Amino acid sequence: MSEHESEAQPAIEPAIPSTTDEVSSTTRRTLLKAGVAAVAITGFPYVKASDKLVLRYLGTAVNQDKAIGEKFKADTGIEIQYIPVTTDEVTKRAVTAPNSFDLIDTEYFSLKKIIPTGNLLGIDVKRIKNADKITTLFTKGEVNGKKVGDQGTAPKKVMFLEGPKSKKFSATPTQYMTLIPTVYNADTLGIRPDLIKRPITSWSELLNPEFKGKAAILNIPSIGIMDAAMVVEAMGIYKYPDKGNMTKKEIDLTIKTLIEAKKNGQFRSLWKDFNESVNLMASGEVVIQSMWSPAVTAVRTKGIACTFQPLKEGYRAWASGFGVPSTLKGKQSDAVYEFINWFLDGWAGAYLNRQGYYSAVLETAKANMEPYEWAYWMEGKPAEKDIKSPNGDLIEKAGKVRDGGSYEQRLGSIACWNAVMDENEYMVKKWNEFVAA
Amino acid sequence: MSATTPTAKTSAPAARRAGPAAWLQAAPLGLVFLLFFIVPLVLILAVSFWDATEYELIPAFTPKNYIAIFEGCGQFGDLCVTLKTYVSTLKFCFLAWIFTLGIGFTVAYFLAFHVRTVAMQTVLFLLCTIPFWTSNVIRMISWIPLLGRNGLVNDMLISLRLVSQPQEWLLFSSFSVVLAFIHLFTIFMIVPIFNSMMRIDRALLEAALDAGATPWQTLWNVIVPLSRTGIIIGSIFVITIVMGDFVTIGVMGGQQIASVGKIIQVQTSYLQFPLAAANAVILLAMVLMIIWALTRLVDIRKEL
Numbered sequence A: 001m002s003e004h005e006s007e008a009q010p011a012i013e014p015a016i017p018s019t020t021d022e023v024s025s026t027t028r029r030t031l032l033k034a035g036v037a038a039v040a041i042t043g044f045p046y047v048k049a050s051d052k053l054v055l056r057y058l059g060t061a062v063n064q065d066k067a068i069g070e071k072f073k074a075d076t077g078i079e080i081q082y083i084p085v086t087t088d089e090v091t092k093r094a095v096t097a098p099n100s101f102d103l104i105d106t107e108y109f110s111l112k113k114i115i116p117t118g119n120l121l122g123i124d125v126k127r128i129k130n131a132d133k134i135t136t137l138f139t140k141g142e143v144n145g146k147k148v149g150d151q152g153t154a155p156k157k158v159m160f161l162e163g164p165k166s167k168k169f170s171a172t173p174t175q176y177m178t179l180i181p182t183v184y185n186a187d188t189l190g191i192r193p194d195l196i197k198r199p200i201t202s203w204s205e206l207l208n209p210e211f212k213g214k215a216a217i218l219n220i221p222s223i224g225i226m227d228a229a230m231v232v233e234a235m236g237i238y239k240y241p242d243k244g245n246m247t248k249k250e251i252d253l254t255i256k257t258l259i260e261a262k263k264n265g266q267f268r269s270l271w272k273d274f275n276e277s278v279n280l281m282a283s284g285e286v287v288i289q290s291m292w293s294p295a296v297t298a299v300r301t302k303g304i305a306c307t308f309q310p311l312k313e314g315y316r317a318w319a320s321g322f323g324v325p326s327t328l329k330g331k332q333s334d335a336v337y338e339f340i341n342w343f344l345d346g347w348a349g350a351y352l353n354r355q356g357y358y359s360a361v362l363e364t365a366k367a368n369m370e371p372y373e374w375a376y377w378m379e380g381k382p383a384e385k386d387i388k389s390p391n392g393d394l395i396e397k398a399g400k401v402r403d404g405g406s407y408e409q410r411l412g413s414i415a416c417w418n419a420v421m422d423e424n425e426y427m428v429k430k431w432n433e434f435v436a437a
Numbered sequence B: 001m002s003a004t005t006p007t008a009k010t011s012a013p014a015a016r017r018a019g020p021a022a023w024l025q026a027a028p029l030g031l032v033f034l035l036f037f038i039v040p041l042v043l044i045l046a047v048s049f050w051d052a053t054e055y056e057l058i059p060a061f062t063p064k065n066y067i068a069i070f071e072g073c074g075q076f077g078d079l080c081v082t083l084k085t086y087v088s089t090l091k092f093c094f095l096a097w098i099f100t101l102g103i104g105f106t107v108a109y110f111l112a113f114h115v116r117t118v119a120m121q122t123v124l125f126l127l128c129t130i131p132f133w134t135s136n137v138i139r140m141i142s143w144i145p146l147l148g149r150n151g152l153v154n155d156m157l158i159s160l161r162l163v164s165q166p167q168e169w170l171l172f173s174s175f176s177v178v179l180a181f182i183h184l185f186t187i188f189m190i191v192p193i194f195n196s197m198m199r200i201d202r203a204l205l206e207a208a209l210d211a212g213a214t215p216w217q218t219l220w221n222v223i224v225p226l227s228r229t230g231i232i233i234g235s236i237f238v239i240t241i242v243m244g245d246f247v248t249i250g251v252m253g254g255q256q257i258a259s260v261g262k263i264i265q266v267q268t269s270y271l272q273f274p275l276a277a278a279n280a281v282i283l284l285a286m287v288l289m290i291i292w293a294l295t296r297l298v299d300i301r302k303e304l
Helices: A001-032 A035-043 A067-075 A087-096 A108-117 A203-207 A221-234 A249-261 A274-282 A293-302 A330-344 A345-352 A361-366 A371-377 A407-412 A426-437 B004-017 B020-046 B065-071 B081-114 B118-132 B136-141 B143-147 B152-159 B176-197 B202-210 B214-225 B228-244 B247-252 B259-268 B273-297
Strands: A054-060 A080-082 A105-106 A180-185 A190-191 A214-218 A267-270 A289-292 A307-309 A316-326 A393-394 A414-417
Touching: A054 A087, A054 A330, A067 A080, A067 A330, A067 A345, A087 A105, A087 A108, A087 B259, A105 A108, A105 A330, A108 A289, A108 A316, A180 A330, A190 A203, A190 A293, A203 A214, A203 A221, A203 A289, A203 B143, A214 A221, A221 A249, A221 A289, A221 A316, A221 A414, A221 A426, A221 B273, A267 A274, A274 A293, A289 B065, A293 A307, A293 A393, A307 B065, A316 A330, A316 A407, A330 A345, A345 A361, A345 A371, A426 B081, B004 B081, B020 B273, B065 B273, B081 B118, B081 B176, B081 B228, B081 B259, B118 B176, B136 B143, B136 B176, B136 B247, B143 B176, B176 B214, B176 B228, B176 B247, B176 B259, B202 B214, B214 B228, B228 B259, B247 B259, B259 B273
Parallel strands: A054 A080, A054 A105, A214 A267, A214 A289, A316 A414
Antiparallel strands: A105 A316, A180 A316, A190 A289, A190 A307
């Protein structure tokens, strides 16, 4: 063996592990890209030796705010350890590794997959102080007494369980909730008004050839298919009896429309992580795309014009909430209930409202917000003063009105909800065809 | 691969003695392999024949996952998704391989034959490994601001008046994917090729020169055949990584380009494990065939 070989040998060594990194790097990528959340994780090392309680909070990076964890720790001494993963990964872990978290923050549509496993416990509403104040959107599917669209997995369909350990949803309210709602919103398209320079009023604009190579759609099948369905309806191609539960034929039609657009070069990119959508929009790679409200806020805080454009066909709504794994016991269980109660108590709600989300218990959140803030975010009134994000960045100058108006206007215009369909497996398969096309 | 070769080497003399001590010595590694390599592979194979619903796996023996993968593949004209995906993955594999081989061979050649002192060789070699100080993903993402519509490259091209419109094919395209592969994986070619080249007896080069060979003849008839082992090992590295990749193709291709790895990833995230397992088995068979073909070209065990 020559002298040089012994130099070369160690260099191969570090190279080999990095090939296996390929496999695990989705999680790592999520970690990396979820800047804030990644900081939160390194900021809260899990120290087993100490007597302190640590709650492992599984959810998506969007909902895992460092400030919320810090405030809760300051208030109660209980530490929150964030585990940020993608929407699909949350479901996967809930089904396959229910012992890997103490608290789950998941979307309501995932419940159709999680509840039949028995991995989540029905949450006893008697232990939740503000349970009766949770907005009627969840319990009855109403906003101020007015019914909203319930196509898809509307929360009211999966809100209650028949018993604490039941694997079946109850159609009528019971004492056991599947999830305690944390945040929800009505999503629409995000646009760059400075680059589009004309009013956008319909979902059909996403596939308008005018924006060839400058549009994006999100690559999470359960959500992307709903955006696509809104577009298909808006273009007048087809009217679905229930967008949230398509037949195979309807799925074929929807995917065919997407594939045609993709082949014509309509999409600049697809995105999976909310930070990707921020970068696409902020860099000008994309001028119109599926977007989430905090992503719009994030683009705006960079000083770039971005509108969460209300559209005449209505919104695609989503909601997520806290669930409790059925294996949780004793002190950990008490701490989880304490966290949920704290979360509904107003501070966190106000924080989320200021990000452009909506909180589950409105009156406690209102008590924690300035009247001018409440008027801007919830009542759709022009801002009396400059509106700032929870971090103190300027979001909107005084005098402006929130995109989509008041709570009632916005959530009252919900057209459908993110969904898991009966034909989900087929849908995912067809979605893969779209990605491969 | 590299882990199995040393075992084979050490177990060869041991087999001749075949005493219980030798078996005992081989046992720990054997057990590790059994536990972390053979068992998971067998499980994947087993699961690929299972049935599943949205939330549970049902042990069974059904070929339906394999049938689902190749559904519609018999028709002429339009290729089915699976074949299309394999064609696209193989295309990337070939492009990445040819370019990393070209660049890797050149760099290794320069390091081995043009750099005279061992100290300088060491320094330059370490220089090649510096990119490994940061993660794959960061090295990949750094291309985005460079190649984007308003990125540095486009800005430069426009300010030099070489183009009037920003060039869209720079990013989220096959081009950017191949570029990232080359950037990420050339080192896997450099290391083994350099290694082989350093073992070539310099006297052979002088002999070639004395016999009247031109530099090109020396390169083609002496150096390339003697670097064969390095070339094959490097190729195995690059091909296996690219065949299974989904992150690079995802990030650099704007999530719009399909790869076999990506399909498996989407399926696992939707809890379609049997389908994903069936895909993995096919991919594995494919990669093993490529490696088998490569090892026909050179007996790695003998040459190492």
